[in-house]
Amino acid sequence: MRDWAVRAARVLVLPMVAGAAGQAHAGGFGLREQSSYYQGTAFAGTAAGGDGLASMFWNPAAISFTPGLSVEGNVTYIAPHASLDVYSATAPITGASLGTTGASDIVGNGVLPTTYISYAWEKWAVGFAVTSPFGLVTDAPCNFSGRYYGCYNRIFDMNVQASVAYKVNEWLTIGGGLNVNYIDAKLTNAQFAGFTSPLNNLYAEVNGDDLGVGFNLGVLFTLAPGTTLGIGYKSSIDQNLSGNLNLSVANITTVNQVAASAGLTLPDQVTASFRSQLTPQWTVLGTVEWTNWSTVQQLVVTSRGIPVSTLDLKWNDGWFFSGGVEYQWDPKLALRAGIAYELTPVPDETRSPRLPDTNRLWLSGGFTYNFTPQFSFDFAYSHIFGENSPINLSASDPANALRGSLVGEVNDGYVDIVSVGLRYKFGAPVTAALITK
Template sequence: MMMRDWAVRAAGVLVLPVVAGAAGEAQAGGFGLREQSAYYQGTSFAGNAAGGEGLGSMFWNPAAISFAPGLSVEGNVTYIAPHAAVDVYSATAPLTGASLGNLGVSDIVDNGTLPTTYISYAWDKWAVGLAVTSPFGLVTDAPCNWSGRYYGCYNKIFDMNVQASAAYRVNEWLTLGGGLNVNYIDAKLTNAQFAGLATPANNLYAQLDGDDLGIGFNLGVLFTLAPGTTLGVGYRSYIDQRLAGTLNLSVAGLTTVNQMNVNAGLTLPDQVTASFRSQIAPQWTVLGTVEWTNWSTVQELVVTTRGIPVSTLDLKWNDGWYFSGGVEYQWDPRLALRAGIAYELSPVPDETRSPRLPDTNRLWLSGGLTYNFTPQFAMDFAYSHIFGETSPMGLYPTDPANALRGSLVAEVNDGYVDIVSVGLRYKFNAPTAAALITK
């Protein structure tokens, strides 16, 4: 009885729709964040759009909320510890071409914490769900005296998304879902600013701050191909964000010499996730996912004041792809074990990779478990290690966007990420009547 009372109180805390903290290096290509669920992290997010006990499936496919009958809540906290070094081979100052040395950065990405919250209620043929997540995020941190200072120092993107969704069971094998996303994004980008022909260690310090609220939608379909076998496809729409804020120029980040109101347009990418989940034996389930992210919407970031461009970041990103496979083993009625592997193709091309976002292709290895304390209360745990590829960085003033940034020839190496995630799930008096979709 004490366990039940404690579990109810814990679940009550978990439903608070609060997202705090910021992740370090983005873990879904570009500046996306994939770590929305401890349950699915255990399989490297294989099967994440095909339903399952984890409520986080609604993030990728709103039709999947039909998996949990009655009222359910889930809260996850993920700690992300990335590492990436930038070795500088050569760097030159704008206009003069003077050497800036080869001072690199031993670790350019910061650690961060990512919480998520999910609530769902399913009855008869209907299900509704609410998710509070952070689909995007970034923290890169370089001292503003390093050789690549004109291309970036400290950069941070904070994002929070509220998703409201509904699902309807059309028949025994088809469930449809859809909903609305409200997304808030706040960005800070800093770099040294060239101020003349002389090249001191840091002429000026430029800081861009901006935020915006945007609206998008989500759609999904879930097919029950056979008992224990589901196929899910989910779509998250692009979101146009019009960041409004200030551009501040200062000496050493202390004495302001100029400040102006600025705007910058950014289109957050749409995404399609396709997953399958199949129970091939009483204790074994196999899972897989293919995901496409339309990062080619991010071609450049133009900062304007009164409609006049004052700064441009030339990005020219490609589409992102993610492939994962995993297995789940039901050890006993209380304990389920998971493992997964994935490979991700970065959308960032070699020719525009920058210290603001030194993203590379990566390999995922994950393991996790679920332990059911009671039929209603469960804990999910997962650990992932990501191996980042060594990739070049070559930025030159021949690109008009870099005319006042000089050149930077470098390499991103020693990239890896350790991720630990814990989730708690609670079902409030789940009804014994048939759920919309059963395993």
């Protein structure tokens, strides 16, 4: 059993380079699904440590929680759904009606893998992670009535995180590190081609990528045996995406292609979490998270220094609140459940088919089964209920002068998420770096 477990763990923790292809689930175009272990509590307790190595994603000080060398690999399947009803849509300039053809199931399914490695000894700990903090795929047909506001859109993201932690004393651990982030984006929409609403629109496609660098900081307080409070900070990352702007007929025959670029600031984030073992069986957990999505006000695409397209976004800050419990059924099996509510950063007045983000309610459950003291299996399932929210885009906004107007509603939004993970501890010392139970 030991040899098989080691081989399985080694396979799962190879660096995974695939990003998520699906609707974002952390407000905006963020992805929260970085851990099977914490998904079981609706991500309550993420920054407060625990057996899940993924805590380092939110708080680098938490890598000291598990002594010795440990590895973890997770794979999460995300199956979202959202429809867009159109009540009215008009062409730019002429104001001609574009009809009320909506779009159903405009967000795609996807798979998100993550990898974590940590080593803790005496007062020091180091950690390494490969994750996908951001991502998006929306796919509306380019003949629907809101086609000037978006058709197919994709954001691929991969982040490599290296962190170090130092245990100052029995109750305080500090940590910090570096994040290197790669992002690749593709945005498409129909392009108005004349004063008469065309049956065969031009097709506009902007694509670009960039590599950016940020940092992470964290602190972990051990308030009592089995009770921890963690606070983690991830810095903003400035990305300057460089690529091309293509215009084509029906996405087949290119009529123009120019170099293009767009600046984007990925938001900084603060996560505060606690976990407290009330009895040998019961542990309660909680998280409050703030994301500075208000850094995203406009997306301006330029070519040779001249703006060629502007998206007015005017996003607000994002907030996430969650609470959860863990029950240790026996030494091998731990059960988890959690509930969360998230406030979207996308205001009603700028919501678009590109990113139909709404407020959402999370319900989650999961378990860990320990095959041996070293080898564990995590499973989690979440269902997200999305709120119905309006779309009200006006041609009176100068940024929409060549897009016309669009009035509608995002509805029937929900997500099913299934996640599995494996964790292995290689020869952990008897004395833990932090007391957990």
